Amino acid sequence: MLRFIAKRLGSGALLLLVISTLTYFLLFFSSTSVAQNLLGDSATAQQVAAKTHELGLDRPIITRYLEWLGNALHGDFGTSWFTNQPIFEALATRLPITLTIVMLAIGTAAVLATVLGMAAAVKGGATDRLVQFLAIAGFAVPNFVVAIAIVTLFAINLALLPATGWVPFTDNLGNWAKSLILPVTALVINTVASAAQQIRSAFKDVLSRDWVRTLRSRGISNTEILFKHVLRSAAPAGLTVLSLQFVGMLGGSVIIESIFALPGVGQLVVSSTTQGDTPVVMGVVVFTVIVVILVNLAVDLLNGWLNPKVRV
Amino acid sequence: MSTNTAAITHGVAIVRSSLFKRLLKNPLGLISSGLILLAIAAAIGANFLAPFDPNHTDAMNLMADPNASHWLGTDAAGRDILSRILFGTRGTLISAAVVVVSSIVIGVPSGLIAGYYGKRFDAVASWLANMLMSLPAMIVLLAVRAAAGPSILVSMIVFGLLIAPGFFRLTRTAVMGVRNELYVDAARVSGLSDSRIISRHILTVVRAPIIIQSAMISGIAISIQSGLEFLGLGDPTMVSWGSMLLEGFQNIYVNPKLVLWPGLVITITIGAFALLGNALRDALEDAQKVKLSRKQAAKTLANAMADVAAHQTSESVKHASGDHLLSVDNLSVGYPQANGSLKYVVQDVSLFVDRGEVLGIVGESGSGKTQTAFSILGLLPENAKIAAGHIVFSGDELVSPTDGSISQKELAKFRGKRIAYIPQEPMSNLDPAFKIGYQLVRPMTQVLKISKSEARVKALQLLETVGINNPERVFNSYPHEISGGMAQRVLIAGAVSCDPDLLIADEPTTALDVTVQAEVLDLLRDLQTRLGMGMVLVTHNFGVVADLADRVVVMQYGRVVETGDVRSILRNPQQEYTKVLLSSMLEGKTPMTMLTTKEA
Numbered sequence: 001m002l003r004f005i006a007k008r009l010g011s012g013a014l015l016l017l018v019i020s021t022l023t024y025f026l027l028f029f030s031s032t033s034v035a036q037n038l039l040g041d042s043a044t045a046q047q048v049a050a051k052t053h054e055l056g057l058d059r060p061i062i063t064r065y066l067e068w069l070g071n072a073l074h075g076d077f078g079t080s081w082f083t084n085q086p087i088f089e090a091l092a093t094r095l096p097i098t099l100t101i102v103m104l105a106i107g108t109a110a111v112l113a114t115v116l117g118m119a120a121a122v123k124g125g126a127t128d129r130l131v132q133f134l135a136i137a138g139f140a141v142p143n144f145v146v147a148i149a150i151v152t153l154f155a156i157n158l159a160l161l162p163a164t165g166w167v168p169f170t171d172n173l174g175n176w177a178k179s180l181i182l183p184v185t186a187l188v189i190n191t192v193a194s195a196a197q198q199i200r201s202a203f204k205d206v207l208s209r210d211w212v213r214t215l216r217s218r219g220i221s222n223t224e225i226l227f228k229h230v231l232r233s234a235a236p237a238g239l240t241v242l243s244l245q246f247v248g249m250l251g252g253s254v255i256i257e258s259i260f261a262l263p264g265v266g267q268l269v270v271s272s273t274t275q276g277d278t279p280v281v282m283g284v285v286v287f288t289v290i291v292v293i294l295v296n297l298a299v300d301l302l303n304g305w306l307n308p309k310v311r312v
Numbered sequence: 313m314s315t316n317t318a319a320i321t322h323g324v325a326i327v328r329s330s331l332f333k334r335l336l337k338n339p340l341g342l343i344s345s346g347l348i349l350l351a352i353a354a355a356i357g358a359n360f361l362a363p364f365d366p367n368h369t370d371a372m373n374l375m376a377d378p379n380a381s382h383w384l385g386t387d388a389a390g391r392d393i394l395s396r397i398l399f400g401t402r403g404t405l406i407s408a409a410v411v412v413v414s415s416i417v418i419g420v421p422s423g424l425i426a427g428y429y430g431k432r433f434d435a436v437a438s439w440l441a442n443m444l445m446s447l448p449a450m451i452v453l454l455a456v457r458a459a460a461g462p463s464i465l466v467s468m469i470v471f472g473l474l475i476a477p478g479f480f481r482l483t484r485t486a487v488m489g490v491r492n493e494l495y496v497d498a499a500r501v502s503g504l505s506d507s508r509i510i511s512r513h514i515l516t517v518v519r520a521p522i523i524i525q526s527a528m529i530s531g532i533a534i535s536i537q538s539g540l541e542f543l544g545l546g547d548p549t550m551v552s553w554g555s556m557l558l559e560g561f562q563n564i565y566v567n568p569k570l571v572l573w574p575g576l577v578i579t580i581t582i583g584a585f586a587l588l589g590n591a592l593r594d595a596l597e598d599a600q601k602v603k604l605s606r607k608q609a610a611k612t613l614a615n616a617m618a619d620v621a622a623h624q625t626s627e628s629v630k631h632a633s634g635d636h637l638l639s640v641d642n643l644s645v646g647y648p649q650a651n652g653s654l655k656y657v658v659q660d661v662s663l664f665v666d667r668g669e670v671l672g673i674v675g676e677s678g679s680g681k682t683q684t685a686f687s688i689l690g691l692l693p694e695n696a697k698i699a700a701g702h703i704v705f706s707g708d709e710l711v712s713p714t715d716g717s718i719s720q721k722e723l724a725k726f727r728g729k730r731i732a733y734i735p736q737e738p739m740s741n742l743d744p745a746f747k748i749g750y751q752l753v754r755p756m757t758q759v760l761k762i763s764k765s766e767a768r769v770k771a772l773q774l775l776e777t778v779g780i781n782n783p784e785r786v787f788n789s790y791p792h793e794i795s796g797g798m799a800q801r802v803l804i805a806g807a808v809s810c811d812p813d814l815l816i817a818d819e820p821t822t823a824l825d826v827t828v829q830a831e832v833l834d835l836l837r838d839l840q841t842r843l844g845m846g847m848v849l850v851t852h853n854f855g856v857v858a859d860l861a862d863r864v865v866v867m868q869y870g871r872v873v874e875t876g877d878v879r880s881i882l883r884n885p886q887q888e889y890t891k892v893l894l895s896s897m898l899e900g901k902t903p904m905t906m907l908t909t910k911e912a
Contacts, residue, residue, distance in 0.1 A: 018443070026455065026456065027458060136586045140531070140580075141583075142578060144557070145578060145579055148561055148564070152564065152568050156565065209740065210737060211741045211743045211744075213741075214803070215743065216727070217691060217728065217731075217735075218732075219727050219729055219810070221758070229743050232745050233743070233744070247447070247448050248448070248449070250450075250451065251450025251452075254450050254451065255450070255543060259561070270454065273458035274457075276458050281454075281455050281458055285451065289447070292446050293446070296446060307744065308790045309744055309790070
């Protein structure tokens, strides 16, 4: 078990190294005019040269990369070129907000998709067709269109919920919850639709296995077979789908945060990429990949617990 | 949404033109293809179709409602919305095309190589595919934009790379599936080069799933492209639906209608691609169904004719259902077909079992013997219908008279408790996620209402009874940790755990090694006499019948051919079919083709 975790973490570290290296060298092309951008059009060539030197951009890319890597390994991700805010600090306040929304959304989506997928697989007929229809509808409407639609309806026309903004739950629990409802809903609708479809297929597959029939022949009730045995065997497939959806949501939350003006990582990503703020982009990429690696590890461990055959 | 890869790859033989014909017959396929053609027409002909220049501003007409000159109204800068939508189609469709082409160019060849040659390339490529799939696309695209500037084309090529694992996996799985097929071997033996084999035989297999996946990926690409434009990260000189949505959203308090049109066209276009993908998949699956049902239609007809004949004889062979443990009278089981008829798998079958007696049901595969056994257990697939007949178990009718299905309520009283089942394939009949012990104990606590610890003691005794040397170890094992012979013993232990009156064994030894077969048969005989159970033994093997059965029912094509006590049938078979079956069995041959008699 520990060896398995160590192996996965090792492979995750390799992935992190590859991606951060690629990103760093890719961003090199964008950092050419950073000094000019920072100082504005009126800056003289001399000022620009001085700023370039100050940022260390006049040194070879390899030197800069190794320095960044060395610092990053010590937990120092530098400061933003534009705001001078330490990147670790910026992420520490923003990442929790993004993760709150994404986790709530994936949790809700998991429950709803399982219920819908199970119902479609077990009941068939009209329920099945409804779930299939919802899957296409959910696929067709991008989450930002959903977001705009529900903002228009619930925030602007009905004025039931706030259209934008974030309330920390330490301030007011009720308002915190209210500020979450619309963004989470916007992310959930899309995800539920496609996940339900795949969970349905996983259920149908398990329901057709021989041992389901044998369990029935032993006098075990249908409810118990469904919730204890079939659910457990179908869960790994569902978890894999949901882990992919989770990755998608991390990206999707960028747009959702901008629509709802939430101070999560999303805004940081948009501003840093448009400005060419390399240290911030690097910080965001590294932390996003870490989150993804941890989630995938958790999914693998859960799958191992669910299915003794893949247990290590 | 492409989980049906297996189903898709099966339908490859279909010629493309007929696929599209079938696609257009499906209303959803017709609508979605129509919408996509419309979008393509709008993209090509935007210059002629659009009533205004998309960037022409009319300062007198800001946010105008729809009117005669501006059919969809104007936006916040006084530009014609319809014209902007028409021109926006270009960027949208080009983006979709760029993503599809670049992901196919990357994903399909690498999938072909990985699937066909395997080994190291496969390992590296699979690792890369997994890596790409674990990256949040939007964040990578933003990082790329930081590097390459606001070019939607570059973003879309990179997105194509990010989504290429979809094509890679699809191709790899399909190729691995056919790589070792005989026709590919034959092509190799006949000296075709690898590249010829790949292009001639293997590409045809993946073509259909690639078309379907392309439709889906077009939809995703449009969603991502609009999303980037909506964030204001697109090319500012291009008209796009996403940027229209953004401008509308910025004015949402002033005029919420501005988001309506771009939101609608984005949704409709993505929806059209999704529907097209689904319709293509259905068209492929239908092709298989059509082929099947033609064969079945012929069978149904033959069955219907036979049905008439059956009715004339059924009265005369009717058994007195008296006080047998189990009696089945004139049972017919069928599966509803697409054309509304029933395809019969069991017809007019009558048999009975007494307490302490072993009845063998013998026949080839497809003779309806297993379907008969499942009818008694009430474990027929859900779409099966009991068309006629009665099943009476110790005086209780199991077929509910109203809807022609087995009364689950009646059976729940018996199943596991008084009627037990031993399946054919030991390894697939234990839930892999639960320990053997749990799977033995749980039915006992449910059915016999005894405590867990009592059930545990009884389970260990049973494991010993069925000849397992180390019951404690097996009790604590998972199904994959024991051998097939052991698993079959576990299943037998489970079947007899609640002291049933009737045991139904479906080919209980077929999946086992020859040496283990004899042991299991000994065990079954021993248990049956010791517990005085009635037993239905379903088998294709007359040897097994000779060993265990008291009486025999011979079945063919869903009907009873001959019935009688085991000695007279073995020594003096009356029916031609029984003789053929018997002679082939005694010579120890496994029949490779359906056996036929002179009459049939």
